[in-house]
Structures are given as C-alpha cells and as structure tokens.
Amino acid sequence: MHAFYGGYLHSKTSLVQFAHEYNNVLGVKEQRELEDDAADSRGFIPCATTSPMEKQFQQEHTTSIFRDVQIEFVKKANCRVSAVDEQGPLVCVKVEEEKLVNDTILCVSYDVHFDHSTQELRCECNLFESSGVLCCHCLEVFHLYKVYKVLSCYVLPRWSKKIKRKHTYVKSSHDVSRSDESHVVFRRLCAHFYNVAQEFIVDDDETALLHVALEKTRARLDAHCAKKRSEGVSKTQTNIGSQSSNDVGVDDILGPTKVTTKGRPRSKRLGAALEKSFKNSRRIKQKNLSPEVRPDAFQDVNHGSFTGINVPEQASGFMSLLSSFKKK
Template identity: 85%
Template sequence: MEKQFQLEYTTSIFRDVQIEFVKKANCRVSAIDEQGPLVYVKVEEEKLLNDTILCVPYDVHSDRSTQELRCECNLFESSGVLCCHCLEVFHSYKVYKVPSCYVLPRWSKKIKRKHIYVKSSHDVSRSDESHVAFRGLCAHFYNVAQEFVDDDEETALLHVALEETRAKLAAHRAKKRSESMAETQTNIGSQSSNDVDVDDIQAPSKVTTKGRPKSKRLGSALEKSIKNSRRRKQKNSPPVVRPHTLQDINHCAVSSLNGPEQAGGFMSLLSSFNKKWD
C-alpha cells in the first residue's frame, strides 16, 4: 500500500501518508462484528500522554463487497488522506492494494494541470499595462513549457532557446542604454554652446509681494498733501528777522529822547517791521 501511494502521490502528500503508516504501528484491532457484508471493527490506538499510554478506541465501518471503509475520525473526508485506523483494518484483512476510490486524482503527480494565473480580487488594483503584459507572458511561457515538458530533448532545446532569447534581450537593453546616454551627452553639449555670458544675465523681475500695499494705507494721501503744502509755504515765505532784545529797545528809547532825528529813525524802523509782518 505504501508503495502504491509513493507511485501515485506527489512528494508532499506522500509524506502525510507516511505519517499515518508510522502511526499504524500503534494500532490494533480489538473487536470485530460481522453482519453479512457489513463489518464493524473497533481499533484501539495507543497514544503517549504525560508518560502514560492511553488506548483510544475508534469505530471503523467496512463493506466487503465494495471494500469501502469509514472511520469515525473522518481524516479522509477532511484532508483526503487515509487514517492509520483504516490502514490497520486493510492490513488485518490482508488487503495489499488500496481501492482506487482512496487514491484521489487531485494529489496525483501524473495529472496534467491546465490552470494558469487565475485572476483574484487582490489583482483589481494592479490592472496596469505592465501587469497585463506580465500575465500574458507568463501564460505564453506556461503553455509552451506544458507542451514540451514530457520529452527530455525538447526540454533541453527549450532551455537553450530561452537562454539565447535572454542574451538577445540583454544586448538589446544595453544598446538602448548606450544610445540614450550618447543622446543625453549631445544635448548637454549643444546647450553649453548656446549658453549666454554672465554679463548678459539680468536680475529677476520684481514680483509684488503679498500683504497690504503701503500706498493705499488710510490717511497717507492726506499726510502727503499736508507735507507738500508746508514745503510750498516755506519756499514762498520771506526770511525771518529776529526781533531786538529788551536792551536794544531800551537803548533806542533813550536815544529817541535825546534827539528827534534818532526818534524818527526808530519809529520808521518799527513801522517797517509792522508792514513786513502784515
């Protein structure tokens, strides 16, 4: 039975089957109840728990006519692998080949799998052109590999063709990169030849800044008009003559008492001052 699973199943599933074959050494048939073609078998499995061996019973129902088994652990129904209890029942009845119903084709390594890159809900946000191109290339490669994988010579030729294609693509990428670098250097040279002198560089244009304009401040026009009027008055007004001090006035008064000529001169000076101020 183990050899049969080894030839049919993939490596990962066969390892799970081997675990059940190892556990079969701890199982033994304790009771059998036959009712025609139906057989009820009680299988005890020894389990080690805290240095104590426990015998756990399992009921296995068998049908001799179809060689079908059903264990209450339901391992085959849940994972598709026969449990150690069913294997022990087959061994007790000297069945050395498992019925085909227990060799599931989905675990077989001989099946040709046709599925390719099934789009899931996670790929909705990745619907750009590069992702679409990638999925198309993967589908093409998968179909080609699936067609020529059965023959060793064809597989070797396919490997050689893929390596040659990869080398051509690498050379094409290097050529494009060198051409782009040469074009970039040419553009830089043409720009340097057309550069202007430093003396021709002008200052940047003045840009109005954000904020309240000074010319539109409240009262600025009134202040400017007052200043302008003051300046005009200062320009048009005659030079200011400082008045005589008190000593000068007393001296003039005394001199006026001494002579009429001097008094007339002082009065004429006062009248001239009054005319200018008027």
C-alpha cells in the first residue's frame, strides 16, 4: 500500500481526497506503463555476454526485467558445478556460488533438478518462482548441458514486450481523453461475445462448436493481419522511393503559424492608471518651470530669499513650500 500510494496520501487524508488521489495514482501508473512500452519498442539494451540465451531474453523481455536477467548472467561467472547425480533422465546438479560477505568469500551450494527429456529445471533458491527470472544456478546448468534456447514457459507473458496489455481497453475515470474508437469497438465486441456465450453455454456440443468457430475465425483474422502488414511494408517502400525521386521546392515550405507569446502580461493593478496620470502631470509642470527658473534662484533659496526670479502663479505655491522647509 505504501509503495502504491507513496507521495499521494497521508494520515490526515479525507475520504473525498482519497477518491481524487486514487484516480491520480491510476493515471500516473498507466502513463508510466505507456512510456515503458514505447521505450521497449524503440530499441534494445546491449547484451552483457555472447550467450544466445541472453539474446533470446533481450528480444522477448521488457527493458526493466531484462536488466535483472543481465545481473543473473553476470553472477553466473561466480558459479561452478561441484557434483552431478544422474538417475535416468532426471539429474540433480549441485552448483556452488561464491558470495562476498564482509570481505569474506563464502561458497553457498544450491541443488538444481534438471530433466533431460523436457529440458525443464528447478532450483531450490526459487528465484524464478518468486520474480519470474531464471537464477544464475539454472543458467549454469543450461550451460553445462549446452542448452542454448530456453522453453517458452520460462518467458512469462507478464514480462514479454510482445504482449498487448488487455487492461488498456478497460474504461476508467482518468482516461477520458484516451477513450477513442478502439475502446468503443472493444466494448461492443465484448457485449456480442457475452450474448453468444450465454446462449450456447448449456450444451457441451454447442460449446465445442463455438470454440471451433472462434479458432477458425481467429486464424482467418491472423492471416488477414499478416497480409495487411506485408502490403503496408511494400507500400511504404514504394512511397519512400517516389518521395526521394521528387525534389521539394522552396515554395512548398510554409512558414510557422503565429501563436500568442507567453511573456509577462500587462499590469492590471488598480493604481497603475493613477500613477501614470501623476507622472504626466509632474512632467508637464517641470516643462513649465524649466524656462522660468535660473540656477542662481536656488542659491537664493538657501539664504531664505528669492531674488532675481520671475515666479509664475502656478509655481508660487511650490516655492513657498520650499521656503517653509528651509526655515524649519
């Protein structure tokens, strides 16, 4: 719970906030999953070894789980086979792994049970059962018996990058913007399948016929999709060839569209217009006073007299105010 809601909830969260944050958490989780799927489709992480088995995991697994697989391939260098007990097709291999604990090397042994006929194995460390990743001990046994390709049962669908996530078609409250036509078609097909299954579920023969019909329909759809993909690839190659042969003229290039800038908006303070009017009136007064006042007039002000000044009526109040400050 803490790992899922970390950063969204706290001890004083109300029920209304919980419902709101729950939708936010689902949206963030789904967005991260879509980003991871896009990253998996763009490229691969380089292999750490030259093992063809690692190459297989690189093509099948997602990026995040393949990093864990690479860790096990690196740890395989610290493993060695110490004993082998064969009983027909079943083999019990004892694998020792060197571990560094407090600057001391410890050798820990694990029993790996391997079946020659089916190429299935199981290690007592139970790493595959807990996380879905083959441990370094199993990889060492595969290397011992020259198994270069693992079975499909060791490539779980939950870690495969080629699996379409079914829950992405389920409508939720946080993905209204992604409710495109595919979601509508999916819900219609589900309703149709539900009605058909509900009608023919009583009789076993009718259920078997329905299964056969669905398998035939699926095979036809797979063939149709493969044909469309091949036609799309050939059409894309033809378009690329035709575009490379045609030169693009300067007149075909259009200018960018004009957009509103994101600069600082104009001030909307209540006192902005009043301050502007004060500045304008002060500027007008200074223009009216500048040709009338001489520099020696201010020297006389310091001595308390206004000699040689032709003071207009508008400036008389200002000069009297200056003289009152001087007297004080």
